[in-house]
Each structure stands twice: as structure tokens, then as C-alpha cells.
Amino acid sequence: MLARRIIPCLDVANGVVVKGVRFGDHRVVGDIVALAQRYAAEGADELVFYDITASPERRRVDVAWIERVADCLDIPFCVAGGISSVDDAGAVLAAGADKVSINSPALRRPALIEELAARFGSQCVVIGMDTVDGRLRRDSGRPERASDSGLELLDWVREVESRGAGEIVLNCISADGTREGYDLATTRSVRAATRLPLVASGGAGRAGHFAAVLEEAGADAALAASVFHSGEIRIPDLKRTLLARGIRIRPVPPGGLQGAA
Amino acid sequence: MSTRRVVAVPVGGANFGSVRRAFERLGQAIEFSSDPAVVRAATHVVLPGVGAAAPAIAALHARGLVDVLRRLEQPLLGICLGMQLLFEGSEEGEGEALGLLEGRARRLPPAPTWPHMGWNTLRRSVDSPLLAGIDDGEWFYFVHGYALPVGNDTLAQCESGIAFTAVAGRGNVFGCQFHPEKSAAAGRRLLANFLDL
Numbered sequence: 001m002l003a004r005r006i007i008p009c010l011d012v013a014n015g016v017v018v019k020g021v022r023f024g025d026h027r028v029v030g031d032i033v034a035l036a037q038r039y040a041a042e043g044a045d046e047l048v049f050y051d052i053t054a055s056p057e058r059r060r061v062d063v064a065w066i067e068r069v070a071d072c073l074d075i076p077f078c079v080a081g082g083i084s085s086v087d088d089a090g091a092v093l094a095a096g097a098d099k100v101s102i103n104s105p106a107l108r109r110p111a112l113i114e115e116l117a118a119r120f121g122s123q124c125v126v127i128g129m130d131t132v133d134g135r136l137r138r139d140s141g142r143p144e145r146a147s148d149s150g151l152e153l154l155d156w157v158r159e160v161e162s163r164g165a166g167e168i169v170l171n172c173i174s175a176d177g178t179r180e181g182y183d184l185a186t187t188r189s190v191r192a193a194t195r196l197p198l199v200a201s202g203g204a205g206r207a208g209h210f211a212a213v214l215e216e217a218g219a220d221a222a223l224a225a226s227v228f229h230s231g232e233i234r235i236p237d238l239k240r241t242l243l244a245r246g247i248r249i250r251p252v253p254p255g256g257l258q259g260a261a
Numbered sequence: 262m263s264t265r266r267v268v269a270v271p272v273g274g275a276n277f278g279s280v281r282r283a284f285e286r287l288g289q290a291i292e293f294s295s296d297p298a299v300v301r302a303a304t305h306v307v308l309p310g311v312g313a314a315a316p317a318i319a320a321l322h323a324r325g326l327v328d329v330l331r332r333l334e335q336p337l338l339g340i341c342l343g344m345q346l347l348f349e350g351s352e353e354g355e356g357e358a359l360g361l362l363e364g365r366a367r368r369l370p371p372a373p374t375w376p377h378m379g380w381n382t383l384r385r386s387v388d389s390p391l392l393a394g395i396d397d398g399e400w401f402y403f404v405h406g407y408a409l410p411v412g413n414d415t416l417a418q419c420e421s422g423i424a425f426t427a428v429a430g431r432g433n434v435f436g437c438q439f440h441p442e443k444s445a446a447a448g449r450r451l452l453a454n455f456l457d458l
Contacts, residue, residue, distance in 0.1 A: 001420060002373075003380045003400070040445070045380055071282055076402055076443045096278040098404070098443065121312035121342075123376050123404040166376055166404075195371045197378045220374060250380040250400045253446055 003250040004214045004242070005045035005221035006235060007199060008228045010035060012081075013053045015065050019226065029229045033068050039228070040075045042235040043252035047073070048101065048169070048223060051081035052141060061088070063095035070096020078126055080169075081141070084108075086115050093120060101169060103128035104139050107149050107156075110163060117164030125167075126199075127160045129153065131186060132173040140173065153186070154193045161194050168194065169223065171201040179205030179227065187217035199223050207233065207241040214247055265456060267291040268303035270326060272310050272317045272346070280309045280340065283442030287453055297329040305336050305456060308343035314366065314407065315354025317342055322356070330359055336458040337361075337434050338391075341405060344429065344436030353407045361434045362414040366407040370422035376406035377421035381439075383428065385417045391435050391454050392417060392428065399447045401427070401439035408438060433458075 172183035
């Protein structure tokens with residue numbers, strides 16, 4: 001049986017990791033490679049890098065840092081932000097990413113999902129979704145443009161599955177940044193609507209929140225940013241807590257606390 | 262310096278860079294080539310690959326690699342889709358694969374989720390030098406929607422709705438359904454074992 005996954009999300013701007021707030025002032029958190037290696041050594045199951053400069057400025061993800069990450073990382077990672085064509089995705093995957101995550105570009109042109117799945121396989125096509133009140137938001141990363149997409153969340157979930165997506169990252173906007181827990185009801189509704197692997201995002205504040213979204217809402221993975229970056233939750237401690245609750249989790253690798261070789 | 266010459270045959274999909282980097286982290290250079298002469302001259306051949314089976318099978322035929330790969334006597338390791346190509350074929354796409362191992366890939370059941378994506382554990386069924394030092398219950402990273410049923414060439418199995426072949430082998434031919442290049446220390450061990458064959 002698969003393990004549930006714990007996924008730190010690193011927001012990247014101009015080649016460094018910045019504080020996990022997608023709007024306003026970006027505080028520098030640290031070097032991409034050093035942070036990625038630390039999380040991998042601590043037992044992160046996968047990493048997501050969100051290039052927050054790429055999308056608003058309508059330019060492609062800078063692949064130089066992706067190559068640097070790929071050189072040192074021996075766990076899977078996904079890149080989000082600024083990928084709006086098969087060529088963009090190809091460049092990111094060729095630089096060493098395992099998956100690409102697409103959000104607004106898929107809403108603008110849903111056929112992109114099929115094109116990516118046909119070219120690279122469904123397993124690397126992740127669809128990011130920003131939702132509030134059961135509706136789907138578009139361009140959430142660009143406050144001046146953010147708007148309702150005109151779509152119901154669950155309709156879009158079913159559509160991306162039928163078009164060949166391989167995974168869904170569900171970000172519940174009203175929970176995001178609150179640290180009061182994931183939106184269990186919305187996550188549960190998506191779980192019931194699709195067989196695709198489901199990554200819950202937004203609202204993690206303590207270990208119990210991870211347990212709840214994995215156990216009660218049926219998410220396959222839980223993503224978080226600020227609680228990991230700040231050190232408030234350490235992945236080895238989190239994994240021990242989840243294991244003690246009987247959740248199937250890949251244990252922290254031996255020697256993981258001393259850093260990877 | 263190593264006297265090994267490791268050649269990977271790029272068929273289908275992207276992400277060959279991860280395989281290259283994983284071998285480089287072990288201190289082993291690796292070259293990518295579809296040239297039959299280069300492949301034949303290798304000491305170790307790797308068949309990586311992600312993506313769909315049909316275009317990969319077609320690419321093997323189009324590049325004249327089917328007979329080359331079938332006749333290799335040196336260690337050959339297929340990874341993920343590359344492993345499936347070592348078998349007879351796949352429900353995912355028409356066309357005859359290499360047929361070096363026995364069985365055909367089938368679509369995994371949609372329960373609990375599909376595709377099978379994430380970390381899962383091995384259950385070993387046969388001893389193999391490829392699995393030296395890798396215990397039952399070791400974790401590896403999987404991403405796939407099709408898999409080989411458990412059969413005569415199964416060395417270790419895994420489960421996603423049904424049991425399937427996670428590691429296969431016969432003679433010089435080996436395959437793993439998971440991605441050793443993305444499976445942290447356990448993956449490094451498997452690749453190092455392959456280089457020692």
C-alpha cells in the first residue's frame with residue numbers, strides 16, 4: 001500500500017526561496033539547493049517548487065535553478081509557475097523536474113492537459129487548483145487579475161481527470177495562510193469525485209492538521225510551506241506523530257537528521 | 262577510474278537527466294545513445310523511460326534497436342517504462358516489445374487511486390545480486406499506471422489494488438518498476454548493485 005506523502009512547498013523568486021506568501025513583500029528564506037537537500041534528508045517525500053516570478057511576469061521558468069536542484073536531489077520534485085505550453089513543460093522536465101504543475105494555463109486552454117499527457121505521460125501532469133466556496137479561481141497568483149473562473153470545482157476535477165491529468169494539488173484559499181487546518185470538507189468532496197492522487201494544500205499549522213487531512217479527508221499527500229520553513233514543524237517529528245497514529249508514512253531515512261551524503 | 266562504460270538508450274518521455282545524475286552521484290559517467298554500435302560496446306546498458314508505451318515501442322523498432330537489445334549479453338536494466346519494454350508488450354499500446362521477460366503490462370485497477378504514485382514497499386520473492394542489501398519492506402518511489410502481473414521473472418513485488426512485479430530479472434536482464442534515481446538511499450544501493458554486476 002502506498003504511503004501518504006509529506007510535501008514541503010518552496011516558493012522561488014529570482015533564484016532564491018522566499019517566504020510562502022504569494023503576494024506582497026517576499027522575505028528571503030534561503031538558498032534553493034540547501035533547503036531542498038535539508039528537506040530531503042529530513043524525510044520529505046517530494047518537493048514542490050513554485051516559481052512565483054515566472055507567472056506574473058509572463059516569462060518561462062528559469063531552468064538554471066531547476067538543474068541545480070536536480071543535480072543534488074534524489075527524491076522527486078515538481079515545478080509550478082510559468083508553464084503554459086508543451087515546450088515550457090519540456091524544458092522544465094529536461095532540466096530534471098519529475099512533474100510540472102499547471103493551473104491557469106489549463107483553465108485558459110484545457111486541451112493543454114491532453115497535449116502534455118500524450119507527450120510526457122499522465123504521471124508528470126499535475127493540475128493545481130485554487131478554490132473558494134466550491135468555485136474555481138483563476139490567476140490567484142496575480143492579485144490584479146484574480147477572478148472567478150466560471151467553473152465549479154468538482155466539474156473541473158472531473159474534466160482534468162478525463163483529459164489525462166495525473167495528480168491534483170488542491171489549494172483552498174480561505175484556509176491558506178491561516179494555520180488553522182486544511183479545508184477538510186472541500187478536500188473530502190474532491191476525494192469523492194476523482195481517483196487521481198490528491199495533494200491537499202493550505203492551512204497547515206500543527207501535526208494534527210496533517211493527520212486530519214490524510215485520515216479524515218482522504219488526501220494522498222499534504223503540502224505545506226511556512227510551518228516547515230519557520231521550523232515550527234520539523235518533518236521527522238511530524239512523521240513520527242503520523243506513524244504513531246497508524247497512518248502509513250515512509251519513515252525518516254536512517255541518518256536523515258545528519259544530512260544526506 | 263572505472264572501466265565500465267554505461268550507455269543509456271533514450272526511448273520516449275523526458276527526464277533522462279535524473280538517471281544521468283543518479284549515476285554521476287555514484288561516480289559513474291553515463292552516455293546516452295541510440296547508436297547500435299555504441300550500445301553493443303557498453304559494459305552496462307540502461308533503458309530508462311517515462312511516458313506512454315506505444316511511442317516508446319515504436320521508437321525501438323524505428324531505430325533498429327530491438328535486435329540489438331535482444332542480443333545483449335551484458336547487464337541490462339530497464340527502469341519504469343523501460344522495464345515494461347523488456348516484457349512482451351503492454352495493454353497501453355499496440356506493438357511487440359522486446360520479449361526478454363515473460364508477461365504483458367496491464368492497467369492497474371483504479372483503486373485506491375490511479376496512477377500509482379508515491380512511495381511503496383518491496384516484498385522480495387527471489388534472491389538476486391541486484392537486491393543485495395535491500396531488505397523486505399524497503400521504500401521506493403513509483404509513478405506508473407500500468408504494471409506487470411507477478412510471474413516467473415518476478416524478483417520482488419509491490420501492491421496497488423493488486424500485487425504486481427516491482428523488480429524483474431532473468432539472466433543479464435533486469436527491470437524495476439519504481440525509479441531508483443528518485444528513491445533516495447535505497448535507490449542508490451540498487452544502482453550501485455547494478456554497476457557491480
